[in-house]
Structures are given as C-alpha cells and as structure tokens.
Amino acid sequence: MTRPLTFLHMAFLLASGCMVSMACAAGSSTSVQVDLSADVAISQKRFTLGQIAVVKTDDNEIRKTVESLEVGQAPRVGYVEQYTKEELDRLIHSRVPLMRAALDWHGAKAVKVRAAGHSLDNAKVVESAREYLAKELGAKFKRVELNSAAPVADIELPTGEVSMTCRPLEMGRLYSRAPIWVDIRVNGEVYRSVVVTFTIKVAQEVYVAKRDLPAGTIALPSDFETRTEDVTDNPEGLVSANGLSEATRLRKAVGRGQMLRREQLSPEGLVFRGDSVKLILAEGGVVIETRAIAQQDGVVGQLVKVKPETSAEAFSGRVLVGGVVQVEGK
Known part of the structure; x- marks a missing residue:
C-alpha cells in the first residue's frame, strides 16, 4: 500500500531535486577559452581578468563572471608586475568554485601589467x-x-x-x-x-647711518638715508624704511654706513639717566609741573629717581611715557 506524500516529504524531494540540478550545473563541461595578453597598460587603480585577457564561452553568465574577477592592484608608474597562466588559473577556480571545467588557455604564457601614464x-x-x-x-x-x-x-x-x-x-x-x-x-x-x-x-629699503651715532643719541630720520639693500642674512632684525619715529633714542651705537637694527633702538618710553624730563606732582586737585633730571634709567611703569632743577633733593617717580615722570613720594 502506497502511503500518501506529506508536505514535509514533498519539500524534501523538491530540495533534493534542486541540489541535483546545481551539482549537474557545477559539473557541466562548458568550454571556456582564455586568450592571455602579453603586455597590458592599466589606467585604473585595480584591474580585472577581462582587462588582461579575452574570455570566450557560449555561456554568457560564466563569461561575465570570469571577466569581472578582480586580479589585483595596478603597479605604480614605472614598475611592472607579471602574472602567469598558472597563477591566473588558480585564481579563477578559487573565485568561481561551481565551475569545474578546465580552462583552455591561449596566448602568452604570462602577462606583464604596467600602469598607463605620462x-x-x-x-x-x-x-x-x-x-x-x-x-x-x-x-x-x-x-x-x-x-x-x-x-x-x-x-x-x-x-x-x-x-x-x-x-x-x-x-x-x-x-x-x-x-x-x-x-x-x-x-x-x-x-x-x-x-x-x-x-x-x-632686498628691502632700510635705514643706513650717514654718520657715527653713539649710544644715547636722539636719532632723527635725517641722520639716515634709505637704500635698497640685500637683507637675506637677517631680514627680521632690520628697521625698514618708514619704521623710524621722528626722534628715537639709540640704545647701541650705529656706525657710519651701517644698517639700523631694531636692537639698536631704545624701547618706547625709556628714560635715561641724565635726561631732562617733565616732572608732574598731583595732590589734592593741584597739579604742578616742572623740569627735573633723571638719576636712573627706566621704562614706562618703572620707578626712577629724579631731581628737580630747582632742588638738591631727589624724588621717586613713575615713568608715564618717554620724558614724563610723575612723583609718588620722597
């Protein structure tokens, strides 16, 4: 007595049929001919088998699959990489496991791959x-x-x-x-x-001293002439044309014919010992101004000793700007 097929039995038989069909397809002897080129220039970063060989077969799906296999990366310009038939054959069979047919190789024994360039x-x-x-x-x-x-x-x-x-x-x-x-x-x-x-x-326009200028001199633009000079060795240290104020105290001497450098200028607001300065005394809304002689060097914000021209007594004052000192006490 024949037993009726259940749904599970039917499903099993259908699945078995599919597996058999796949195995038959895998074992098919579809002929695939590969004509390998001898020398190929590649313009892309990576290249496929179809760029280095001509694939011939009656099965378009197999042809497209084999042609699209990525072989590798193009070498840098000026370099050459070589791939033999044996290497490519192994590559194809490892990438297309369902294809069991032997490949019919033609053309060169190996292909040299280089990058197309200029x-x-x-x-x-x-x-x-x-x-x-x-x-x-x-x-x-x-x-x-x-x-x-x-x-x-x-x-x-x-x-x-x-x-x-x-x-x-x-x-x-x-x-x-x-x-x-x-x-x-x-x-x-x-x-x-x-x-x-x-x-x-x-080269840059710079100041060149017309005469010897000792340290402490109040230098004027008229003490210099402007020239276009080679400043390659120390361009950052030179005073460029139009960079000198009307009256600038020299911290260091400048010899005749020498280019003026920033390091030779005194900082703005500097008071030198022996300078005649304006002395300001402000107290209780009363402001008195007189002249005094600086007894010390000092910069803006620094305390220095000054002695009024009409007095033998020295006072302590703070430098406000160049040439101006405000008394803060004895």
Whole structure:
C-alpha cells in the first residue's frame, strides 16, 4: 500500500531535486577559452581578468563572471608586475568554485601589467614652487631673486587630472636656501611629493647711518638715508624704511654706513639717566609741573629717581611715557 506524500516529504524531494540540478550545473563541461595578453597598460587603480585577457564561452553568465574577477592592484608608474597562466588559473577556480571545467588557455604564457601614464615636465613643478615662493616673499620684500639650486627629474604619473600644491614655508627664519615641498595630485589624491630647492636673495629699503651715532643719541630720520639693500642674512632684525619715529633714542651705537637694527633702538618710553624730563606732582586737585633730571634709567611703569632743577633733593617717580615722570613720594 502506497502511503500518501506529506508536505514535509514533498519539500524534501523538491530540495533534493534542486541540489541535483546545481551539482549537474557545477559539473557541466562548458568550454571556456582564455586568450592571455602579453603586455597590458592599466589606467585604473585595480584591474580585472577581462582587462588582461579575452574570455570566450557560449555561456554568457560564466563569461561575465570570469571577466569581472578582480586580479589585483595596478603597479605604480614605472614598475611592472607579471602574472602567469598558472597563477591566473588558480585564481579563477578559487573565485568561481561551481565551475569545474578546465580552462583552455591561449596566448602568452604570462602577462606583464604596467600602469598607463605620462611624464610630467620638471619645469612645471619648478615653476609651481617658484610662483608660490615669489608670492610669499614678495609680500614682505621689495626685491626677490630665486634660483633653482638642484635639478628636478621628470616625474612619471598615471593617467588622470594632475594638480600641484606647495606646502606652507616657515617664514619665521629665512635662509639663503629654501626647500619647497610640492605635492602632486592625480584625480585629487597625492601620488608623489617632490622637493624643489632654491637659493634666495631678498632686498628691502632700510635705514643706513650717514654718520657715527653713539649710544644715547636722539636719532632723527635725517641722520639716515634709505637704500635698497640685500637683507637675506637677517631680514627680521632690520628697521625698514618708514619704521623710524621722528626722534628715537639709540640704545647701541650705529656706525657710519651701517644698517639700523631694531636692537639698536631704545624701547618706547625709556628714560635715561641724565635726561631732562617733565616732572608732574598731583595732590589734592593741584597739579604742578616742572623740569627735573633723571638719576636712573627706566621704562614706562618703572620707578626712577629724579631731581628737580630747582632742588638738591631727589624724588621717586613713575615713568608715564618717554620724558614724563610723575612723583609718588620722597
């Protein structure tokens, strides 16, 4: 007596049928021919089997699957990677486990893969660095002279949109040689970084003393002439033209023909011993002003001893500004 099929039995038989069909498909002997190229230039970052070989088969699904297999990453420009038939055969069978048929290989025994690219003229890299440096220095100095200090080789790049950017230069201290790093981008990503070195000369209008000026001299702009001088060695320490007030006390001597440096100027508000200063005494709403002789050096905010011209007694006063002292007590 035949027992009626239950739902579970039917489901089991259907599932078994599917598994058999899959096994038959897996064991099919669909012919797949692969014609391997000998040398291929790749323009993308990664490449597939279809880019290095021609796949022929009657089964379009198998052909598309084999062609789309990712083989690897394209080498950098100037380098070559080689893949043999045996390596590619193992790759295909490991990636497509349902395909049991042997591959019919034709063409080269191995394929050499290189990145498609082009040379970037070194003059373009140098000019990019020169334009950046000239702009940066030109904003600070009257004259800038730049000369390439070392050769830059042509650069091999992959295909794509090329752009160049220069890394910011530390301007705190200027040297006679400056390396400028140029980042070369392909399609927005940094591919190479190249250093371009320049020798630098910069000139600025500065004050040059017409005569010897001892320390303590009240220097006037008329004591100097303005010249455009090479200031490469110490551009930050020099007083540029129009940077000198009407009357400035010299802290250090300046020799005739020497350029004026900031370190030779006294700080603003400085009072020297022996200076004639205005002395202010304010008490109870009464303000008295007279002249006095400073007995000490001092800067704004500092207490110094002063002696009125009409008195032999010294007073302690605070420096308000250059040449002005306010009495605070005996």
